[in-house]
Amino acid sequence: MAKEIERKFLVASDGWREHADKGTELRQAYVVTMDNRSVRIRIHGNKWARLTIKIGKSALVRNEYEYDVSMDDAKEMLTQAVGVVIEKRRFRVPHKGFTWEVDVYEGALKGLVVAEVEMKRETDLPALPEWLGREITGDRRYSNQSLAINGRVEEQE
Amino acid sequence: MAKEIERKFLVASDGWREHADKGTELRQAYVVTMDNRSVRIRIHGNKWARLTIKIGKSALVRNEYEYDVSMDDAKEMLTQAVGVVIEKRRFRVPHKGFTWEVDVYEGALKGLVVAEVEMKRETDLPALPEWLGREITGDRRYSNQSLAINGRVEEQE
Numbered sequence: 001m002a003k004e005i006e007r008k009f010l011v012a013s014d015g016w017r018e019h020a021d022k023g024t025e026l027r028q029a030y031v032v033t034m035d036n037r038s039v040r041i042r043i044h045g046n047k048w049a050r051l052t053i054k055i056g057k058s059a060l061v062r063n064e065y066e067y068d069v070s071m072d073d074a075k076e077m078l079t080q081a082v083g084v085v086i087e088k089r090r091f092r093v094p095h096k097g098f099t100w101e102v103d104v105y106e107g108a109l110k111g112l113v114v115a116e117v118e119m120k121r122e123t124d125l126p127a128l129p130e131w132l133g134r135e136i137t138g139d140r141r142y143s144n145q146s147l148a149i150n151g152r153v154e155e156q157e
Numbered sequence: 158m159a160k161e162i163e164r165k166f167l168v169a170s171d172g173w174r175e176h177a178d179k180g181t182e183l184r185q186a187y188v189v190t191m192d193n194r195s196v197r198i199r200i201h202g203n204k205w206a207r208l209t210i211k212i213g214k215s216a217l218v219r220n221e222y223e224y225d226v227s228m229d230d231a232k233e234m235l236t237q238a239v240g241v242v243i244e245k246r247r248f249r250v251p252h253k254g255f256t257w258e259v260d261v262y263e264g265a266l267k268g269l270v271v272a273e274v275e276m277k278r279e280t281d282l283p284a285l286p287e288w289l290g291r292e293i294t295g296d297r298r299y300s301n302q303s304l305a306i307n308g309r310v311e312e313q314e
Contacts, residue, residue, distance in 0.1 A: 031210060032189040032196050034239070039189050039196050039210065051210075051224070053188060053196065055237050063237070067208070067224050080212050080220070082191070 005122055007137045011113040015131030016102050020091035023104075029081030030148050038145050041069070041077040049074030083148035084108045098126040109152050114142065162279055164294045168270040172288035173259050177248035180261075186238030187305050195302050198226070198234040206231030240305035241265045255283040266309050271299065 028042035037055040044050070051069050056062035078085050087107040093100040098117050105112040114136070117126045136142045141153045185199035194212040201207070208226050213219035235242050244264040250257040255274050262269040271293070274283045293299045298310045 031212070032191055032194050034189055034191070037189050037239075053208075053234075055188070055234075063233075065226070065230050065234070067226065069222070069224065073222055076220075077210075077212075077222070082194075 005119045005124075006116050007119070007126070007135065008114060008116045008139075008142065009128075009135050009137075010133035011102060011115050011131060012133035013131045016091070016093045016100070016115070016129065019095070020093045020102065023089045023091040026088050026090050026103075027078065027085060028144065029078050029085045030083055030145055031077050031081070033082050033145055033149065040144070041074050043071070043074050043078070047071075081148070083145075084151075086144055086148055093129075095129045096127040098124075100129065105147075109147055112147075112152060162276045162281075163273050164276070164283070164292065165271060165273045165296075165299065166285075166292050166294075167290035168259060168272050168288060169290035170288045173248070173250045173257070173272070173286065176252070177250045177259065180246045180248040183245050183247050183260075184235065184242060185301065186235050186242045187240055187302055188234050188238070190239050190302055190306065197301070198231050200228070200231050200235070204228075238305070241308075243301055243305055250286075252286045253284040255281075257286065262304075266304055269304075269309060 024045045026042055026044060027046075028040055030038055031041055031051075032039040037053070040052045040054070042050055042052065049069050049071055051067045053065040054062050085107070086105070086109060088103045088105045088109070091102045091104070093102055093115075098119075100115050100117050102113065102115045105114075115129075115132060119126065140146055141150070147153075181202045183199055183201060185197055187195055188198050188208075189196040194210070197209045197211070199207055199209065206226050206228055208224045210222040211219050242264070243262070243266060245260045245262045245266070248259045248261070250259055250272075255276075257272050257274050259270065259272045262271075272286075272289060276283065297303055298307070304310075
């Protein structure tokens with residue numbers, strides 16, 4: 001079991017693009033969801049797939065279990081999703097010792113761009129790049145689970 | 158993905174015991190559940206563990222995905238169950254070309270004994286041993302998911 005500690009922001013400008021890698025295409029969907037836990041299937045670059053179980057209510061820290069699964073299983077699970085299949089391209093952007101992940105949504109959620117930084121400890125203080133917008137850590141409307149089931153958040157800056 | 162086709166009965170007498178193997182201790186719990194799908198963790202004989210995702214409403218046929226997981230992950234997931242942890246001993250009982258599984262529940266569900274037969278095709282007609290009680294195929298109150306969350310069914314023959 002791994003702990004997940006992260007902060008999450010909307011993205012205000014394209015400043016991140018000059019430092020980004022070429023990105024990876026992700027397709028993911030929720031296989032089973034409850035209020036405080038979920039099972040997600042994610043296909044990385046149409047090459048490999050992983051099942052992730054997340055348990056816990058805390059926004060900053062949740063229990064996470066991950067297992068590799070076959071592409072066949074993964075593609076079949078996508079067709080049985082709870083909510084929509086989320087399509088996005090994930091870019092890695094290094095910034096002052098931390099790696100930010102910028103998710104550019106496509107398909108049903110096109111227009112949404114979100115940046116996350118993963119920390120080793122809750123006390124870590126990553127420097128905030130100037131292209132960040134409003135912080136949405138803990139705003140469950142922006143969780144992929146909510147985006148898949150309830151769609152895009154209306155009020156965006 | 159595998160299809161699961163089975164019939165399920167209460168057990169009326171101990172007649173099955175003379176043909177049974179020595180049985181395997183199972184501990185299992187639901188990690189995430191929805192009305193028509195679930196994720197279950199099961200520990201077999203305190204030796205190995207498997208995660209099972211079941212999707213679909215049909216009582217006879219459901220989509221099923223299974224993955225081996227570490228005992229550490231499994232034991233940790235048991236402590237985060239939705240509902241109670243189910244403890245039972247599963248015996249295999251051959252009868253006229255089919256193998257029946259007799260589950261003798263312990264712990265919170267002690268007293269409940271259920272027999273299942275798995276079929277290759279929905280048209281298979283397994284001979285019914287005389288120690289069977291009422292058929293409960295499709296009675297969702299007797300699903301392990303319902304037993305874990307709602308407890309034991311009151312009216313039993």
